[in-house]
Amino acid sequence: MPLHGENSVASRLSILTFNWHEPYICLLAKTNHHFDVAEPLIHTVPRRWNKAARPKPQNVRTVSVSKAQESLANKKYDLVLCHNPQDIKAVARFATPAIMLFHNKLTTELAIGGNSVKRNKYLADIKPLLERADAFVFVSESKLADWGFDDGLVIKHGIDPNDFYSYGGSDCTILRVGNLIRGRNMMLGADTQDEIARGFKISVIGSNRFIKNSGPAKSFENLKSLYASHRVYLNVTLAPYEDGYNLSMLEA
Numbered sequence: 001m002p003l004h005g006e007n008s009v010a011s012r013l014s015i016l017t018f019n020w021h022e023p024y025i026c027l028l029a030k031t032n033h034h035f036d037v038a039e040p041l042i043h044t045v046p047r048r049w050n051k052a053a054r055p056k057p058q059n060v061r062t063v064s065v066s067k068a069q070e071s072l073a074n075k076k077y078d079l080v081l082c083h084n085p086q087d088i089k090a091v092a093r094f095a096t097p098a099i100m101l102f103h104n105k106l107t108t109e110l111a112i113g114g115n116s117v118k119r120n121k122y123l124a125d126i127k128p129l130l131e132r133a134d135a136f137v138f139v140s141e142s143k144l145a146d147w148g149f150d151d152g153l154v155i156k157h158g159i160d161p162n163d164f165y166s167y168g169g170s171d172c173t174i175l176r177v178g179n180l181i182r183g184r185n186m187m188l189g190a191d192t193q194d195e196i197a198r199g200f201k202i203s204v205i206g207s208n209r210f211i212k213n214s215g216p217a218k219s220f221e222n223l224k225s226l227y228a229s230h231r232v233y234l235n236v237t238l239a240p241y242e243d244g245y246n247l248s249m250l251e252a
Helices: 022-029 065-073 085-091 106-112 119-130 141-147 190-197 220-229 247-251
Strands: 014-018 034-039 060-064 079-082 098-102 135-138 171-177 202-205 230-233
Touching (some): 022 060, 034 065, 065 085, 079 085, 098 141, 106 119, 106 141, 171 190, 171 220, 202 220, 220 230
Parallel strands (some): 014 034, 014 079, 079 098, 098 135, 171 202, 171 230
């Protein structure tokens, strides 16, 4: 696809994306391109970069959506990476090439919403937005198959082992990492986790207001120390809504 902007001749691209997934964006930052990360609005409040989840890499800058759109109008970006239809909508009127990245199965997203919207209607509603994308990228083959598109590139999750500490296992406790585990029981297996871990000491790390004594890690360094010190990591990602693994399991 043709590239726009002042960096199009150089190997280092100027890329716009949106702040939905700090760990994933930090992995992208390892490509050494420059990333502007627009902070999307959630009920009129910008979703700020969560420094406790990940420190912001030097080649990542946060901007407002309006500032990002101004830069798009001035052809400052080579590429836009969108994570959902809301992102595509924000950039639809600009000519910069856009990639639509799919983190989840459509089946899962509809189930989380109580299946209040039918699959065919949802796809029909977002079709004009998806047509704006120059390419579709999926994080697994099963997610590509679930959306049912004729084409798409699969780029699986990956982590750099050098970012993490060596395993110690000194804490005889089961570790579980995830956000909204109860609310996403069908994909993250909260009930199954309870059955597996019954009678054992367990730590739950993440934003989970319905799980007692749980809470987010204080920092990325804290999270890495938890991975290293806990005796066992418990992953319960259930078919047909998930792949059986996710980024947290790879980190562990």
